[in-house]
Amino acid sequence: MTSHLDPAEPSPGATEDGYDPTAVEAKWQERWRERGTNHTDLGGGERPFYALMMFPYPSAEGLHVGNLFAFTGNDIYARFQRLQGHTVFEPLGYDAFGIHSENYALKVGVHPMRLIPRNIANFRRQLERAGLMVDWRYSVDTTDQSYYKWTQWVFLQLYKHGLAYKKKAAVNWCPSCKTVLANEQVVGGACERCGTVVEQRFLEQWFFRISDYAERLLHNLATIDWSETTKTAQRNWIGRSEGAELVFPVQGTGGHAIPVFTTRADTIFGATYMVLAPEHPLVPALTTDVQREAVDAYRARSARQDLITRKVNKEKTGVFTGSHAVNPATGAPIPVWIADYVLMDYGTGAIMAVPGHDERDFEFATVFGLPIVRVVAGAGDDASTELAVAFVENEAGRLVNSGTFDGRTVADAKRDITEMLHGKGAGKGVVNYRLHDWCISRQRYWGPPIPIIYCDVCGAQPVPEADLPVVLPDIEDYRPDDSGISPLARHAEWYHVACPKCGKQGRRETDVSDTFLDSGWYFLRYPSADRTDVAFDPAITRKWLPVNSYIGGNEHAVLHLLYSRFITMVLHDMGHLTFEEPFTRFRAHGLIIKEGAKMSKTKGNVVIPDQFIEQWGADAFRTYLMFLGPYEEGGDFRDAGISGVKRFLDRLWLAATLATTEGVPDESVMRKLHQTLAKVGADIPKLSYNTAIAALMEYMNVLRRGERRPHRAEVEPVVQMAAPFAPHVAEELWERFGHGGSVFDAGWPRFDEALAREDAYQLAVQVNGKLRGTLSVGVGIGQDDAVALALAEPGIAKFVTGSLRKVIFVPGRLLSLVV
């Protein structure tokens, strides 16, 4: 201790130059438990504020720094809201079902029912050590019967309203994980989890009709306060596309007709052939005997082909069916082909090919020698200008070779041609979406069984709500096999069950549901987690939802966030909820990287929070994570940087423990204090944590200047402002100031604008746009006085070589002289 000031007496938790985080943090975590400081009065609390963060998957490796970065950011926001006088609810739980847990369990040979509780206990220990303001009385564990009972209940609600249905569908099959994957879980044709190339299989699957909600899911985006990047991702995923469905009659095949979806009805005069997806149901009927062998071979090849080959290999292949259709605009017969560049699951699974104005069709027509006709001419082109490539710039385009529509703009022709075909019964305007129905079936063990019973007499029957949960049996052979049938089917005592309708022996559905169903409604469960009789209590739900603030990773921008919105909308429509959007505000946090690279086990650059917390304390670790960079952009974690933050907390500790109540606070220090109060109070709601911390550091530098002994009034508000970041230290210092309760119930320091106001400032003076000096001036100075003062300064005046042509005076900022 080299300062000339000494603490009155050594105190526990203090070290020579600061504080001992281990002692202080253990003390306060114990205190919080004893006092129930983090408990939320859900029934009676005033001004409820629900601060939600995405719940973690409790991996065996334990909490990683990315989890903690996310949770800390939410915790700071939640604690700040509490300091603003809200009753804050900050719950946390575990998303513990799913293929990830199951694969890990298989790998290490420990049953998931034994593994997951172990992981959860470890997570809980780490989360508590990090000092989160979580009310653990209201937690959820998606693998607990008391939770998944209600996940099954949610399924039944959708089933009863016709929103859950079963169909045989081509699905992505991972031969290594031996399971079906959602489209979203296939990355570049490979399994997102293990990287194995995905195959196609046809299986009976349960689906939710999310596509029925596409328009509302898109439309409502305009009403919610979400990160713009997240909303954009959802808009792209929903993929609304306005166009027309046009019908092409087939020649001589007994009334067959091919509907196509197109966004370019204006180009119909240039449709010189048609293409159906190989799987299209009309293909057998349209194939002529001469072509049948070739067509069948091509269809067989496509069916066998895995998705990666089909999607990545963009070389055009196809086979002529032997049939011709009639172009409804020209009346000309055009050949019908099949090709795998047309996808069965978009639009109608068939297209009119306009090689002159579509790059893919152009390529196909070139390969197979099909006619290419220009029907749109750009500036400087005419009807006969050769097409070397597909012409797709349609802004300035005018129609050509299109009969009475020649000369029209592309936009006009789209409308007029659709109208003309509509009049002939050959088409209509339609809106198409890229969004597909949500496949929720998983042929795996580690998930909630889908509550359906099959009866030979009565068909598929929902399990009565009174019989929920359908308990996932504790079986030893849960390993999936190649059959595509869930491991549950191998357990007769579970599999065979009485039909709920007729009582005869039936069979249980052996698929379990997707984890995104677990997480699709968990935010509804938290406030009602103590209720065994309902999924969520209506009155509590009305009080606490929708969620005021939701923070999480943008990797869930389309999956979890879209499904949650869908489930909420559906439950709203059934009358279970009064709102249809679950998250009023959503902010995506950034990613923590390490020395410029993503953290990963293979790179060996994963930061384990425990070691840092042990060495530096949770407060310093939290504050450092938030200081790394802008919260919504993430930051680069470097081991060295944390020392600066710990130094800041030590200085705060010393300033607070040395503070005096004698004399009066320094006027200029108090001015800086109130300026800091304004800055920190504005930055935290914007999640601009790094600049808020910088402002606090800057203030501490002012406070300590000259090693003066600070006045208590100069320090106490800093303890409150620092509390969201460093809650343990703040509590300890608050107590040492003699306060009885928690600092988090003390409110936010009062900001006084009069005290923050400066009476003088540095006026920058520019001559011809270059800075030539600064003047210290009073706040009220006018332009003329400022100019006179500037010209009196030799260092400035020497650049003023002629008469002043222009003067720009920005009070409080600068004076710009133009000569």
Added chain:
RNA sequence: GCGAGGGUGGCGAAAUGGUAGACGCGGGGGACUUAAAAUCCCCUCCGGGCAACCGGGUGCGGGUUCGAUUCCCGCCCUUCGCACCA
């Protein structure tokens, strides 16, 4: 290919039309110490100059403006998402 971010000292970063580099790390120098650690103080964008100062500088090239990291146009690089979506 399409969509959304991002590019600023040795490093993490600030500043969204008004003094570029706040705050922190690292580095250099000093105080204290027998010494070291810790702590405290000073310096730290680049070039020139003993200095006061001068010139240059926010990926690159243009433009608007008294003034541009910030706005506009055209490129380059990079991260993420989507991708034969008709």
